[in-house]
Amino acid sequence: MAAGVEMREEAPRVARLHAILWGIFSLGGMLAAFLLPVMIYLTGIAYPLGLWPLNGSRDPSFLVMGTLLGVLFVFVTVAGSLFHGIFRFQSALTEVGLLRLKKGLEAAGYLIIFAGIILLAYYLLVLNPSLPAL
Amino acid sequence: MDTATIRVTRYRPETGPEPFFQEYKVPYRNDMVVLDALNYIKANLDGSLTYRWSCRMGVCGSCGANVDGTPKLTCASFLHEFKGRTINVEPLPNFPVIKDLVVNMEDFMRKLVKIKPWIIREKETPPEQGEYQQSAEELERYQQFSSCINCMLCYSACPIYGLNEKFLGPAATALAYRYIEDSRDQGKNVRFPIVHEMEGVWECTLVGECSVVCPKGVDPMLAIQKTKILGATNALRSILMPRGGR
Amino acid sequence: MTEKTFPELRRKLTSGWWTSNRHYVQYMVREWTSLFVALFSLVYIYGLSLLATGSRSAFLNLLKSPAMIAFSFIALIFTLYHAVTWFYLLGQVVPVKIGKTTSKPWQALVANLVLLIIVSYLVIWLLVLR
Structure with a gap:
């Protein structure tokens, strides 16, 4: 703020894109809270340690191969969590001394988010070649 | 009567660009608040202390300061709550300081x-x-x-x-x-x-x-x-x- | 007569501002632990890349490596922490009104934790047990 306070207010512009991104971020927070714990448990803990319900012969690749429900579950959970976590972390970084890099961090954050989501979708399609036909 | 030690941040641009701290000893009763202490200082110890206040009852909103590290109304912060500790009183954070505890609003x-x-x-x-x-x-x-x-x-x-x-x-x-x-x-x-x-x-x-x-x-x-x-x-x-x- | 003006004192927030009070520390812990939510997703996408390029054993070996198991445990704990803080904030921001009483944040936390258990079991039932 200048000492003499100039009243040259620019006409406010609704940050519509950012509003949408915030909506996705919130949705991602919801998905991460409700679906990510069970996903981490199944893939990262139950399978390697042979715990219930993966104490049989199944390995967690069945989650992403064959059933539309499994593929959808993995896609929304991973994409939502990635969006939510990166969005939050890049803004936390600006609050602990990297304010100068705000624009760059934001750009890097969205790059990671969208590259990650595109790769995720690509791999899921490769693993399920019949999926587009559904 | 107990005595409270108040450590006030002073900023006096006409004498120097750096803020400094000044300690005052204020006798107090159980019903006295930080604003009462500031008024006591101004009346009895140091007339140059500058701060805003008006209603003394949490209605006008002009006596805010950073008391012991937390933004508070000085009229609603009782001295006895600090039990003998030195009480830091600073101008409200995040605003430019005009003088002592007075910030630019x-x-x-x-x-x-x-x-x-x-x-x-x-x-x-x-x-x-x-x-x-x-x-x-x-x-x-x-x-x-x-x-x-x-x-x-x-x-x-x-x-x-x-x-x-x-x-x-x-x-x-x-x-x-x-x-x-x-x-x-x-x-x-x-x-x-x-x-x-x-x-x-x-x-x-x-x-x-x-x-x-x-x-x-x-x-x-x-x-x-x-x-x-x-x-x-x-x-x-x-x-x-x-x-x-x- | 011209009035003499003096410069105002501008105080900058230091990068360690968040250590000055318990709530700020809790906030920073909340934000930094949420990074693991994204990290697990990135590692999982990497695992999928192994699986998609035909190397199923590389994918499974990754999951079975001790480092990955340790990481999964940490990620699970932090994700659950995210869930707890998220449910509590949800209770603060969108309280439910039943009749004349409005729900408290801790009630939303408990209700949503119960819901989390139900949803988790439902996922296991739909994708694994069925």
Whole structure:
């Protein structure tokens, strides 16, 4: 703020894109809270340690191969969590001394988010070649 | 009578550019607050101490300071709560200091006006035609947000405002939301662009300290999140229904 | 007569501002632990790349490596922490109104934790047990 306070207010512009991104971020927070714990448990803990319900012969690749429900579950959970976590972390970084890099961090954050989501979708399609036909 | 040690941050630009600390010993009774101590100092120890105050009863909102590291009304901080510890009294954080405990409120005032804190009607009706009526339930929807006394404690507690002073901030958004939720108001199209621009609500990362320090029980954190939800749903609607969606 | 003006004192927030009070520390812990929510997703996408390029054993060996198991445990704990803080904030921002009483944040936390258990079991039932 200048000492003499100039009243040259620019006409406010609704940050519509950012509003949408915030909506996705919130949705991602919801998905991460409700679906990510069970996903981490199944893939990262139950399978390697042979715990219930993966104490049989199944390995967690069945989650992403064959059933539309499994593929959808993995896609929304991973994409939502990635969006939510990166969005939050890049803004936390600006609050602990990297304010100068705000624009760059934001750009890097969205790059990671969208590259990650595109790769995720690509791999899921490769693993399920019949999926587009559904 | 006990004695409290008050350590006040002094800033006297006419004598030097650096702030410094000054300690005062103040005798106190159990019913005395930090503001009483400041008044005692000014009357008996050091007439040069500069600070704002008026009502002494938590209504006017002018005596805010950083007491022991937390933004508080000095008229509502009892000396006996600090039990013999030195009490640090600093000017409210995040605002430029003019002198001692007096900060520049210009930016805050400008933000309050910016959100147009009055009832906007599409068409004003003359007073003779009566009041704009409202039910008790409709009043309840916004009532807590109208209790703000403009003490600026929430801005002092907000690190996001401290980092970026363009951020619209807690009290101004709470006040905007007070009108958005008011059934008599018809100014959404005017007010939404102000709160939903980039430096409106979107900078907030939900630290939540604004609502903790508010002496009047206003919940600006809630107002900001509600305003964000309105912004996101409006944006979504305008994309799904580009024509006449609003 | 011209009035003499003096400069105002501008105080900058230091990068360690968040250590000055317990709530700020809790906030920073909340934000930094949420990074693991994204990290697990990135590692999982990397695992999928192994699986998609035909190397199923590389994918499974990754999951079975001790480092990955340790990481999964940490990620699970932090994700649950995210869930707890998220549910509590949800209770603060969108309280439910039943009759004349409005729900408290801790009630939303408990209700949503119960819902989390139900949803988790439902996922296991739909995708694994069925």
